[in-house]
Amino acid sequence: MPITTDNLDIRDDAQIFSGSLGTGDAGNIRIHANILEILGKGSAIASSTNAGNGGNITLNIADLLLLRGGSFISTTAGRSQAGGNGGNININSKFIVAIPKENSDISANAFTGTGGNVQINSQGIFGIEARPQPTEKK
Known part of the structure; x- marks a missing residue:
């Protein structure tokens, strides 16, 4: 079931999260909004697993996606030699x-499996650039 709203603000270390602490796969996250703001270090939309496959994150934002202050959108699969492909x-x-x-990131990774894909469709992208590794957090 997707989250559907006019405006969604995720701030002050808040997160929308799906995950698995065991060997199961993470759930998917779907958000439909006009405006989505993810503001502040620790604020995120994330899917993470210990040993299963990462969940997919789908954001359908009509007007504006704003990332500020070290916020992130991330899928991660597997930890410490545990497998799983990224969402x-x-x-x-x-x-x-x-x-x-401000070091905000969008990333799809896996510890030992295949990292996920990031696909962005937009009329304008400002302040984001592709990098071979995540930005260093300060």
Whole structure:
């Protein structure tokens, strides 16, 4: 069941999270909104597993996705030699904005399996650039 709302603010270390602490797969996250703001270090939309496959994150944002202050959108599978393939991240938003030098990230990773794919469809992306590894957190 997706989250559907006009405006969604995730701030002050709040998270929308799906995960598995055992060997199961993480659940999927789907959000439909006009505006989605993820604000502040620790604020996130995330899917994570210890040993299963990561869940997919799908964001359908009509107007604006804003990332600020070290926030993140992430799928991660497996930890400490445990397998699992990463989930995929699909973002459809008219505009995506991240403030440069605030270290907000979008990532799909796996510890030993295949990392997920990140697909972004947007008319304008500002302040985000592709990097071979995550930005260093300060």
